[in-house]
Amino acid sequence: MSITIALAGNPNSGKTTLFNDLTGSSQYVGNWPGVTVEKKEGRLKGHKDVVIQDLPGIYSLSPYTLEEVVARSYLVKEKPDAILNIVDGTNIERNLYLTTQLIELGIPVVVAVNMMDLVRKNGDRIDTNKLGEALGCKVVEMSALKGQGSLEAAEAAIAAAQEKKQGEHPHVFTGSVEHAIAHIEESIQGRVDAQVLRWHAVKLFERDEKELQELQLAQDLKTHIEQHIADCEKELDDDAESIITNQRYAYISRVIDRAVKKKASRHALSVSDKIDRIVTNRILALPIFVVVMWAVYTIAMGGTKVSIGTMATDWTNDVLVSEWICGNLGAWMEAIGCAPWLTGLVVDGIVAGVGAVIGFVPQMLVLFFLLAILEDVGYMARIAFIMDRIFRRFGLSGKSFIPMLVATGCGVPGIMASRTIENDRDRKMTIMTTGFIPCGAKMPIIGLFAGALFGGSGWIATSAYFIGVGAVIVSGIILKKTKLFAGDPAPFVMELPAYHIPSAKNVLHATWERGWSFIKRAGTVILASSVVLWFLQGFGFVDGVFGMVEDNNTSLLASVGNVVAPVFAPLGFGTWQGAVATFTGLIAKENVVATFGVLYGFAEVAEDGAEIWTLLAGDFTALTAYSFMIFNLLCAPCFAAIGAIKREMNNAKWTWIAIGYMCGFAYVVAMIVYQLGMVFAGHFGVGTVVALLLLAGLVYLLLRKNKYQDSELRVPVRSVAAK
Amino acid sequence: MWLWLSENLATLVGALAVAAVLALVAWKIVRDHRRHKGGCGGGCGSCPNAGFCHPDAQSAEHR
Numbered sequence A: 001m002s003i004t005i006a007l008a009g010n011p012n013s014g015k016t017t018l019f020n021d022l023t024g025s026s027q028y029v030g031n032w033p034g035v036t037v038e039k040k041e042g043r044l045k046g047h048k049d050v051v052i053q054d055l056p057g058i059y060s061l062s063p064y065t066l067e068e069v070v071a072r073s074y075l076v077k078e079k080p081d082a083i084l085n086i087v088d089g090t091n092i093e094r095n096l097y098l099t100t101q102l103i104e105l106g107i108p109v110v111v112a113v114n115m116m117d118l119v120r121k122n123g124d125r126i127d128t129n130k131l132g133e134a135l136g137c138k139v140v141e142m143s144a145l146k147g148q149g150s151l152e153a154a155e156a157a158i159a160a161a162q163e164k165k166q167g168e169h170p171h172v173f174t175g176s177v178e179h180a181i182a183h184i185e186e187s188i189q190g191r192v193d194a195q196v197l198r199w200h201a202v203k204l205f206e207r208d209e210k211e212l213q214e215l216q217l218a219q220d221l222k223t224h225i226e227q228h229i230a231d232c233e234k235e236l237d238d239d240a241e242s243i244i245t246n247q248r249y250a251y252i253s254r255v256i257d258r259a260v261k262k263k264a265s266r267h268a269l270s271v272s273d274k275i276d277r278i279v280t281n282r283i284l285a286l287p288i289f290v291v292v293m294w295a296v297y298t299i300a301m302g303g304t305k306v307s308i309g310t311m312a313t314d315w316t317n318d319v320l321v322s323e324w325i326c327g328n329l330g331a332w333m334e335a336i337g338c339a340p341w342l343t344g345l346v347v348d349g350i351v352a353g354v355g356a357v358i359g360f361v362p363q364m365l366v367l368f369f370l371l372a373i374l375e376d377v378g379y380m381a382r383i384a385f386i387m388d389r390i391f392r393r394f395g396l397s398g399k400s401f402i403p404m405l406v407a408t409g410c411g412v413p414g415i416m417a418s419r420t421i422e423n424d425r426d427r428k429m430t431i432m433t434t435g436f437i438p439c440g441a442k443m444p445i446i447g448l449f450a451g452a453l454f455g456g457s458g459w460i461a462t463s464a465y466f467i468g469v470g471a472v473i474v475s476g477i478i479l480k481k482t483k484l485f486a487g488d489p490a491p492f493v494m495e496l497p498a499y500h501i502p503s504a505k506n507v508l509h510a511t512w513e514r515g516w517s518f519i520k521r522a523g524t525v526i527l528a529s530s531v532v533l534w535f536l537q538g539f540g541f542v543d544g545v546f547g548m549v550e551d552n553n554t555s556l557l558a559s560v561g562n563v564v565a566p567v568f569a570p571l572g573f574g575t576w577q578g579a580v581a582t583f584t585g586l587i588a589k590e591n592v593v594a595t596f597g598v599l600y601g602f603a604e605v606a607e608d609g610a611e612i613w614t615l616l617a618g619d620f621t622a623l624t625a626y627s628f629m630i631f632n633l634l635c636a637p638c639f640a641a642i643g644a645i646k647r648e649m650n651n652a653k654w655t656w657i658a659i660g661y662m663c664g665f666a667y668v669v670a671m672i673v674y675q676l677g678m679v680f681a682g683h684f685g686v687g688t689v690v691a692l693l694l695l696a697g698l699v700y701l702l703l704r705k706n707k708y709q710d711s712e713l714r715v716p717v718r719s720v721a722a723k
Numbered sequence B: 001m002w003l004w005l006s007e008n009l010a011t012l013v014g015a016l017a018v019a020a021v022l023a024l025v026a027w028k029i030v031r032d033h034r035r036h037k038g039g040c041g042g043g044c045g046s047c048p049n050a051g052f053c054h055p056d057a058q059s060a061e062h063r
């Protein structure tokens, strides 16, 4: 017989950490709430017949958010054999709110108080026996991160499931409420299972819409129930939902008084709070964010003494790829008598393309490592909070920013993370703008230009990141003022987890996963497209005869590229190489770099020991390079991300709107940057005028009055920075 | 004939090796595509929504 144990708890209480520990899997442990709405299943290590189910984090069982709907319908409909309720011990009052609801479900519950390491460090004491008595269920202590008590918690849940014993329902509510609930129980008896009678009665008392829909009660029964609710409301002079909420909290505070001893007084600020005072300060928050990101990009991709990533990348490029592989491989192949075309294919095609991309792996690893630390420490959750404050002013929800934090790794999961946004318009808008954030694959493009044309300044990558963030904010504001996207912001509960020392396992795992998949792609997709490109740039018509060409400017690829290139001329990079790279970038963004590697003969230049990207630098100025970079960062994402957009939009028209918008926006921004930049170089022409008009148009769209917004912005009730 | 072969042996072997690598790459790309894998650059293990792509590969034994 198999047993199913569901892990339920607030976001960030450590469910996934426990899940990974118990099942031996390596699910993503995010340190911000609300990236996932799915439930995951695994088997308990050493117990093949025990299924562990990880649920999305929830604060309550009311159906306000998608997470709540998913978790609630699983618990009520699929009825696991036991619930293991993970409670964050450092935040026990708020966490027990959900507990009071879970014990009404009629499923055996075991409460596991997690983060005991922190509780002890704070000097607080939690008496699990008293807590268990008060709640009517077993309570255990654990520290999922340290692996202490995890297995015991699981075993307690198994035991509870086997006993099938559900605890006594504790007296959570006062007399008149219990009275009304008892009457409701009586009237719906027989319509629902006896076990869940109380749960349904409480929900009916709260006039829960989903519940009313599902039970389909007859009209006279409804009136009867309504009478009891109204009586109680009159007596307590409050509405039913608030009565329940308030009494739950009152009950919890009685329980806490008995079972928990806090060392610090309630009002003392914790270290996290003190840090947050500065980090999320209204004025300082953004500058600090900029400085933090600048530091990250300087260490990963800058050209200073601390830029570990760049040093390693330079070594791979200059020594490993250029000298050892390109130089020696080419000479060796010639020596053993390989035909020149084969040497060309291998050295100028495969090695040049794949090598150009592989060279950036060290920079990427360092970048991912630092970003993973920022996330695990808890800083990224603050960013979402800061962004929520900015977004909310424009009728947007900060919930739209969580997918973008995910997208710094890769756009595909970022786009998928938009599912947590309930509001259809906001979700569509988030899908459209998430791709603006520079993902890992776009990093080589930035690294390439920063190195070749900007002396490796860390500001190039930092500015690229903030152009992405800015594009999201600007698009959000512009789109929200159009008819298609107008509407109130979705409610967003953003709770800031306490800062903590990053876990080496989480950080290294995330870094490795991303780095390895990048290397794998270099060896497959990039390799294949380098070979194709090498052929295309190596053949063409010379004097009317088709064959190999000496100069790739006369190749077939060049003539095709030259047809498209004028489209990009107003952006400053109207060369056929630039045009071709922009299109091959659709296969995967790092392919832009591989394409340049093949087209500019990365390997050949390297053989002379010269600066490897000098030829490329010759075709670009700092300004055109920057404009090229902006366009390629913001324009249509790679095919994989386009596929994700299509799946999430589930509609061809909207997919095209999204892609069209991204390309259009990229074109406009790159053009404004290039044309206005040219003014500083003393050029003034038709292009300048067009760019100025576009800029004026953009500013107008940004600043115009929002016709669709109510004169008074309705701020949702539940926007809190808890703790 | 033999002369031609021995003169071009290195090229032949090299070309065969390159062809083999390309065939392997093509096979891998097609297989990943069929399995709906490797679409994104993040790696699926660290993806918060991995379950959407591989609903069956969830239980711990598959890893």
Ligand SMILES: Nc1nc2c(ncn2[C@@H]2O[C@H](COP(=O)(O)OP(=O)(O)O)[C@@H](O)[C@H]2O)c(=O)[nH]1
Binding pocket: A009, A010, A011, A012, A013, A014, A015, A016, A017, A018, A028, A029, A030, A031, A033, A057, A114, A115, A116, A117, A118, A142, A143, A144, A145, A146, A376, A500, A503, A506
């Ligand atoms: N100090 C401490 N941190 C923990 C513990 N359990 C989890 N965490 C951290 O809390 C954060 C959220 O964990 P996660 O498992 O993703 O929570 P979920 O949202 O409930 O799935 C992560 O940064 C974990 O490393 C614990 O027992 N002690």
Ligand SMILES: [Mg+2]
Binding pocket: A015, A016, A029, A030, A057
């Ligand atoms: Mg989780």
